[in-house]
Amino acid sequence: MSFKIAIIGAGSVGFTKKLFTDILCVPEFRDVEFALTDLSERNLQMIKSILDRVVEFNRLPTKVTATTDRRAALEGARYIISCVRVGGLEAYADDIRIPLKYGIDQCVGDTICAGGILYGQRNIPVILDFCKDILEVAEPGVKFLNYANPMAMNTWAAIEYGRVDTVGLCHGVQHGADQIAEVLGAKSRTELDYVCSGINHQTWFIDLRLNGRKIGKDELVAAFEAHPVYSQQEKLRIDVLKRFGVYSTESNGHLSEYLPWYRKRPDEITRWIDMSDWIHGETGGYLRYSTETRNWFETEFPQFLESAARPIDPAKRSNEHASHILEALETNRVYRGHFNVKNNGIITNLPQDAIIESPGFVDRFGINMAAGITLPEACAATCISSINVQRMSVHAAISGDIDLLKLAVLHDPLVGAVSTPEEVWQMVDEMVVAQARWLPQYADAVPAAKERLSKSRVKTREWAGAARRDVRSIEELRAEKTALKQAV
Template sequence: MSFKIAIIGAGSVGFTKKLFTDILCVPEFQDVEFALTDISEHNLEMIKAILDRIVESNRLPTRVTATTDRRRALEGARYVISCVRVGGLEAYAEDIRIPLKYGVDQCVGDTICAGGILYGQRNIPVILDFCKDIREVAAPDAKFLNYANPMAMNTWAAIEYGRVETIGLCHGVQHGAEQIAEVLGAKSLSELDYICSGINHQTWFVDLRLNGRRIGKDELVAAFEAHPVFSQQEKLRIDVLKRFGVYSTESNGHLSEYLPWYRKRPDEIARWIDMSDWIHGETGGYLRHSTETRNWFETEFPQFLASAEKPLDPAKRSNEHASHILEALETGRVYRGHFNVKNIGVITNLPADAIIESPGFVDRFGINMVAGITLPEACAATCISSINVQRMSVHAAISGDIDLLKLAVLHDPLVGAVCTPEEVWQMVDEMVVTQARWLPQYADAVPAAKERLARSTVRTRDWAGAARRNVRSIDELRAEKETLKQAV
């Protein structure tokens, strides 16, 4: 088979390499063309060198091109994959720093909460530009696979306003299933069957079966509490399982910032998080991790290039959805996964316009969602709170309405648990002014926001958060990796 796959934001080097090798593990796909595009020529050069080395080492006919001209990359593409981070780490740092001044302590800040909402404001105008290019220069009926966060907002904007067939993809469901299989003592993940449904990063394992036997709440709670590692790393997640009766897909740290109960009091945060790794609740943990990963890659690039000479091994194909979806669409081999799409009856007790994440099957006819799922009431209530924030955030991003943006942030569960309305209004003004270069839709609102900030009487504080760690140097990272290697 020969067709074109465009990857926008291909400078996300590690993830692009994973998508590339996964797709090439499909025997029929070795003659495809990959068109890489990014705003960073430097990153494009690095990733193209790695992918070219993989092609050469495996003697494949695969073609790899790289350009900063996005429309050129998208010309004739049958599939377009996005993994962009608009504003990069510079803007992301402000998503974490400014809310901390107002007492909002985020672990990741890329989905909802103050940081995720502003991330969506930066992304959505760019997403709509992608969609315009797809409609105009990509292959007829091209499919847009969005991996970029905030997943629901980006996918919502692309479907409702971009008018492009869009599927949002994430790996939270797979990671949660791997945990459950481990605590239940499964010999392999194939022994576990599950239905997982909700919205991205708030998806719930509503039916679990191990070798056909249904697993109930009490058995699952006992299994997690008995696990020597997860019992400590997932304390908040286990508490939600006890109260809601079902397990959430999302990591301990991520889940903590979608709810109004666990991160609102600084002296309580330590009780619910674990500092063994960033993902379990560390303040700004993903920002630190992303910064260290970027610095490590820049320094250790020769090693990454050398590792690209290894033969492709289909047995090591990852569980990222993209390659499996393309395989099903092109070959007809059916794939079951969990996809982010517009609801329209898939989940009966969530709004029809929401972007939900739920099971579906893919074949030559497209993605066919399993309809008629009803979430437990507490899960639905929690999802609806986030959906309302997402809806207002998308509409604010489209219209450039700063007042609607403030209302979206005000209704965010964690922000609302921490901040007064006056604090929210000032926080949003400060974030919009600081990030103005990435927020063209708010250009007319920035001067008035600056004036309000100049005369504001709302007090802020210089706070690093309840559980902040410093970015580690390359030498520190190298020493840690050596220690781990020796331990193994």
């Protein structure tokens, strides 16, 4: 088979390499063309060097091109994958730093909450630019695979306003299933069957079967509490399981910032999180991790290049959905996964216009979702709170309505549990002004926002957060990796 796959934001080096090698695990895909595009010429050349090394070592006919000209990369593409992070780490740092001044402590801040909402405001205009180019120059019938956060908002905008055939993809369900299989003592995840449904980062394992035997709440709670690691790392997640009756796909840290109950006071934050790794609730944890990863790659690039000279092993193909979807569409080998699409009756007790994450099957006819799923009431209520925020955020990003943006932030569950309306109004002004270069839709609102900030009497504080760690140096990271190798 010969067709073109374009990857936007291909400078996300580690993730791009994973998608690339996954796709090349499919024998029929040896002759495809990968067109990489990114704003950074330097990052593009680095990732192209790595992928060229993979192709050369494995003696493949695969073609890899790289260009900062997005339309050229998209021209004639059958599949387009987005991994973009608009504003990079510079804007992301403001997503964490500014809300902290108003008492809002986020672990990740890339889905909802103050940081995730502003992240969406930066991404959506760019997503719509992608869609315009896709409709004009890509292959007819092109499919857009969005991996970029905020997943629901980006996918919502691409479907409703970009009018492109789009599916949002995430790996939270797979990671949650791995945990459940482990605590239940399964020899492999293939012994576990499940129905997982909800919205991205708030998806719920509403039916679990281990070797055909139904697993109930009490058994699952006991299994997690008996686990020597997860009982400490997932304290908040286990508490939600006890109260809701079902397990959430999302990590302890991520889940904590979508709910109004666990991160609203510093003493409560430290009670529910675990500092063994960033994902379990550390203040600004993903920002620190992303910064360290970028620094490590830039310093250790020769090692990355050397490690690319290895055989592609289909047995090590990852559980990221993209390669499996492409394989099913092109070869008719059926794939079951969990996909982000517009609801339209798939989940009976969530709004029809929402972007939901739920089970589906892929074959040559496309992505076919299992419809008629009803969530437990508490799960639906929690999802609906986020959906209302997402809807307002998308509409604000499209219209450039700063008042609607403020209302979206005000209605965020964690923001509402921590901040007053006056604080929210000022915080949004401050974030829009700080990120104005990435927010063209708010250009007319920025002067008035600056004027309001100059006269504001709302008090703020310089606060690092309840559980902040410093970014580690390359030397510290190197020493840690050496110690881990020696321990193994």
